[in-house]
Amino acid sequence: MYNSLLNKYNIAGPRYTSYPTVPYWDDASFSLKAWKASLKKSFNESHLKEGISLYIHLPFCESLCTFCGCNKRITKQHSVESPYINAVLKEWNLYLDLLEEKPFIKELHLGGGTPTFFSPDNLKTLINGILSTSKLAENYEFSFEGHPNNTTKEHLQALYDVGFRRVSYGVQDYNETVQKAIHRIQPFENVKRATEMAREIGYTSVGHDIIFGLPFQTLEHVKQTILNTKQLLPDRLAFYSYAHVPWIKGNGQRGFSDADLPSAELKRQQYELGKTLLAEVGYHEIGMDHFALQTDSLYKSMQHGNLHRNFMGYTASKTQAMIGLGVSSISDSWYGFSQNVKGIEEYYNLLKDDIIPVYRGHILNEEDLIIRKHILNLMCQFKTTWSSNLHYFNELPQVLIKLKEMENDGLLNISSNTIQVTKKGQPFVRNICMAFDLLLQRKQPDTQLFSMTV
Incomplete structure (x- = not known):
């Protein structure tokens, strides 16, 4: 049974050190x-x-x-x-x-x-x-x-x-x-x-x-x-x-x-x-x-x-x-991410001109902030809740439908306003987070971007 779950859920996915992912x-x-x-x-x-x-x-x-x-x-x-x-x-x-x-x-x-x-x-x-x-x-x-x-x-x-x-x-x-x-x-x-x-x-x-x-x-x-x-x-x-x-x-x-x-x-x-x-x-x-x-x-x-x-x-x-x-x-301000240039020479040149050497990033919108909180809860506490309107988002019903099969497989329990990851489901927490990843859902990559989840 465990091997069948392994085969089923071992797919390419993010490690979720951030949301949105880079x-x-x-x-x-x-x-x-x-x-x-x-x-x-x-x-x-x-x-x-x-x-x-x-x-x-x-x-x-x-x-x-x-x-x-x-x-x-x-x-x-x-x-x-x-x-x-x-x-x-x-x-x-x-x-x-x-x-x-x-x-x-x-x-x-x-x-x-x-x-x-x-x-x-x-x-x-x-x-x-x-x-x-x-x-x-x-x-x-x-x-x-x-x-x-x-x-x-x-x-x-x-x-x-x-x-x-x-x-x-x-x-x-x-x-x-x-x-x-x-x-x-x-x-x-x-x-x-x-x-x-x-x-x-x-x-x-x-x-x-x-x-x-x-x-x-x-x-x-x-x-x-x-x-x-x-x-x-x-x-x-x-x-x-x-x-x-x-x-x-x-x-x-x-x-x-x-x-x-x-x-x-x-x-x-x-x-x-x-x-x-x-x-x-x-x-x-x-x-x-x-x-x-x-x-x-x-x-x-x-x-x-x-x-x-x-x-x-x-x-x-x-x-x-x-x-x-x-x-x-x-860098992470909670409201935004930024990444410095990767080349040492370019890094030096920007600093010489008194420019903070950032070359890309993302400013989080209201939806991003809510999803980020849910994914952080799952990764750190193996549970998340939407009892407050602050944590509700429009696509949540569709996310719960996606998670239903995982619940049937014993990986999590869904109540009226909470998801609790089970001990059995903890090795698959990245897969659970992927159901919340609206940006990933809306635009599946054409090529492999991430390592395997298991």
Whole structure:
């Protein structure tokens, strides 16, 4: 029965880190002026109450990992560090001029690329440049993505000294055959050393990212990776399906063929096995694809109903405004999205002319805002309601008709004004969200835009 559901619902679909999803942004009517206005409105409404989030994209890597879908620049020339940091701080100052007062920072995350490509001193220069022009919100959280092979004690200490208490390491899989296929060779000992160093320094949350569905990956590989993970007991885990989208990401994801990838049925077996093994040692499933121990802030936020989801994935607290700095970064004012240019040279040139380097985006209309809230509820709480007129929209009856078959399959329960996703339906929450995605319903893509939902 489960395999038949798997075959039925394993279709291409968004991961819903936003609504509308990026392919459905209305770039034609978007403008930098409209984006600035939406951010200013959001900032004035919310920053004193909850602060803002900052995402900083650090794109440089010394080698290419063929599973990666991020925007990156491969180089071994570390002379690129200082010019890039200066550019990011210039962009930040342009936003400060727009906001006209010091923001309270609630969350700050360094992603990439490889943030630990940068030297500890340069990372401190970047963060101190941000902190000297802002304030810290209560219970702020700073985090970064570390590469186990090149995250040094000096990196960890430098970032700890400027307020970082959370680090996540990209593990992916410990099997050597899989690692060779994805061009990411890192022995267990490297992950162990990086994890233990963080804890010795005082980091309160260490996370690992593990991927299933990788080329040549077997059920036994996933089992061994989880068993190794249990030895280190990271505070939280992202355990998610590999997104094979070579038509978007180009040659980086063409280091192996489709035939080398596990079948949909095997991928689900990998996920179920991993989930069972993680539950045995006290991990709790958080939303979709995430797990945490009871002591971690992500678990606590789920218990308190504060779990949030944005372009950084699941976060332990919500801010209405998120500013993305650096090439390709995406910002979110709640009322609008914007994305920076992807080319480093173009990014520098725009900043040289004092232009915030946005090249596309979307301003949400009233319908978008309602649908966004429903999808966010489903992704974070596995339920949504329309008891208030604020949450009702004209197409809701048609959405409920689409969901009826899923209800018959036991994936959700529909009452007079509520949808509750069942335990059985949680792995299919992306499919449930797709029924609410009016833009996707109105214009089905001619070519595949998204990875598979399972």
